[in-house]
Amino acid sequence: MKSALDRLFPLPSSRVRQRPDEIVYNIEDRPPLPVVLGMGLQHALLALIFALYAVIAGQAIGLNASQTAAFVSATVLVMGLATLLQAIPSRFGAGMLLVTIPGAGRLPIYIAITLHYGVAATMGATLVSGVMAIAMARVMPRLRPFFPPEVIGVVLLMMGVSLVTGGVSRSVGFHEEAADFSLPAALAAGVTLACMVGVAVWGSAALRRLALVVGGLAGTLVTWLTGNLPAGHALDMTWVALPVLGLDLPTPEFHLVPIVVIALAQFITIMDQFGSTMTMDRMTDAHWRRADMPGVARAITGMGLSHLLFGLLGTLPGGSASANIGLAHASGIAARRVGVAAGLMLITAAFFPPLAGLLALTPAPVIGGILLYTAAYMITTGIDLITSRMMDARRSFTVGLAVVIGTAVMLVPQLGQQAPDWIQVIVQSGLTMGSLAAVALNATFRIGTRKTVVHALAPACEAQQAVEALEHDGKLWGVRRDTVLRAGHAIGEALEALRASGVRGPVQLTLSFDEFNLVGVLTYQGVALQIGATAAPDVSRLLDTEEETLDAAMRQLSAHLIGRLADQVQSGQKGGQAELRLSFTH
Structure with a gap:
């Protein structure tokens, strides 16, 4: 008889995957130690670049330099623990190479809630959202009819489209206010993107492992040659510090409005986690046929546990990084042991604040090129999922209308500006609206369908x-x-x-x-x-x-x-x- 723990959090079952031709090392493979360490370092470095969102959040809520340093280090610590949790096969993680980063979509919500209600209210709402994710993970296997491949395909498609704005703006110098088009920035981003794509398409298996490094170094070199490398340090950090000691943490408080707003955002984060897990699952199995719902449930459970840690430390929560999935695809290395290495490296980096500060100085055009590569991969993966099943009028309109709604919010931002302030962060997101529309339309069109x-x-x-x-x-x-x-x-x-x-x-x-x-x-x-x-x-x-x-x-x-x-x-x-x-x- 199964125990209560086994019923609530079942252990992962054994599964044999057929390795696709483009994958060099699959999830359960044992790459050589130099490969594990080298790829783990690349994934950790890429994740640390996106720790810049934590820098932005800390500064926006009024933290001084030392407080921001502790804020960023605590965020990196939870990123490492969450990545480690997802990489180790257990009842609380997916057992996949899923690297956790702060959520860019959560950034405006975190800042708005913290400024209006205080850090304590944000902490309480984040804790509630973590419990919500763990609870939803329990019923995810039963929700499979409501999340068919075309719905998840729309989510992935909109994820890719949502990355285009940030990627293009960084690539041409528009990421700063009142910035004009920059030819050097466009050149650096173009070189970064071209090198990554070239290595992924024509490179050898060994070279593909270094796709991000090759693209990043090439783009940084162009930035240096054009005299546009950022100067100085993002933060004045001490060399070694315990990640949490510098935080002045209040007791969490629970207020209705912050809980409701962050719960809505959490639903999209769960959808994002669903899409990331399904993308990695599909990418690593040539005979993939359907979503591994128990695996998705474990991934969402791990994400919920990490959000409990984010909430306890008052830091910016997030989820699995699509950019790191793009790196795994480009390199052909999806072994979960690389995720273990990346998680341990992130945990170590949390004790050395200057590492995060230095990587936050990565040239914006280089980040833009990486985002555009990831966007292209996510868009094609979404289209592939959408077309993996036979389509009829209901499914066609589910996909078409959801994409129309999502892109309409992006192309006509005035649509969301008329909404109440507390929900604008939701209705102004094309990813959020497109994902919600896909789920709602799929559920609506199921009405009247004879089983x-x-x-x-x-x-x-x-x-x-x-x-x-x-x-x-x-x-x-x-x-x-x-x-x-x-x-x-x-x-x-x-x-x-x-x-x-x-x-x-x-x-x-x-x-x-x-x-x-x-x-x-x-x-x-x-x-x-x-x-x-x-x-x-x-x-x-x-x-x-x-x-x-x-x-x-x-x-x-x-x-x-x-x-x-x-x-x-x-x-x-x-x-x-x-x-x-x-x-x-x-």
Whole structure:
């Protein structure tokens, strides 16, 4: 009997992944130690670049230099612990290379809530959002029908689109107020992006591991040659300091408005975590077929636990970095042991504040080039997910309208400016609105969709009618095309087997789909056809057999094919009526 802990937080199950051609080291692989350390350092450095959001947050809420130093170091400490938690297979993490960074989307919300209600209220609301994420993780496997690939694809697509503004503005010198177009900045960003793409497309496996380093160094070199390297230090930090001691932390307070606002933002962070986990899962499995919902639940649990730490320390919360997923894709190294190394390096860096301060000086055009590379990858991954299933009018409008709503908020910012102040940070985000629209539209369009459809097959063309029924209902339900094709072959073979066994009357086909299984039931008048586990007949001996023996061998072959095509075959008898049930795992 399972314990309460096992029921609430189940242990990860063993899973065999088929390594894609572009992946050099997959999740459970053991790369050489130099590769683990080198890639771990690259992921840690990339994450530290985005610790700049913590610098911005600390300065915006009025912290002085020493307080900001402690604020940033505490943020980096939780980033390292959260990355380590996700990398180690357990009931509290995904067991994947998922690097945690402060959330850029949470930045304006964090600043607004802290300035209006104080750090204590922000801490309390963040703690509540962490508990909310852990609670939602428990029901995520049951929510799979509401988060099909096209919805997650829209989230990933909008994530990529949302990165374009920040990437382009940094790439051309528009990231600062009243800044004009900068040709040197555009040149540095273009070199950074070109080098990363070139290494990812044409580089050897060894060189792909250094894609970020090659692009970053090339872009920084161009910035230096054009005389645009940032001068000075972002913060006046001591060389060694304990990450938390410099924080003057109040007791968390719980106020309704901050909790509601941060809860709305947390839902989008959960969606972001969902998309990041699913992207890494799909990227590392050539035979990927569906979202690993238990794995997603563990990833969200780990994110919720990290948000409890962010809340206790009063720092800027975040989630898994899409830029680091882009680095894993560019390098072809997705081993979780790299995540362990990156997490340990981030924890170590938290004790050396100048490291974060130095990396915060990374030229903005270089960051812009990295963001554009990541945006391109996220957009194509989203499109790939959207088109992975058969599309009908409902799914087409779910995707199309969600993208329209998300991009409308980006292209016409006046739309969100009319909303109340407390919710503007939500309605002014194209990622937030597009993601919410996709979830809402998917749930709305599910209304009126029959889960079970009965088809009366005409004996003269029953196989063709069965295939057409599968195509029609498969589009309506969003079944993957490969599953529909497999079901069509199996049901066609089953119909032939029924006729060969002597069934002469009409056959009725009942199809049903629950997001997890596609089931086809053939009902007819006659004796139940027994199809068990059979071995394939020896074809080389069939030519020398008599006609009666040949017929038996062909029936054996038919039963063997049906058993191979369907994941489960059952037959039953009720009076004079029999049925053959074929189930196909989706």
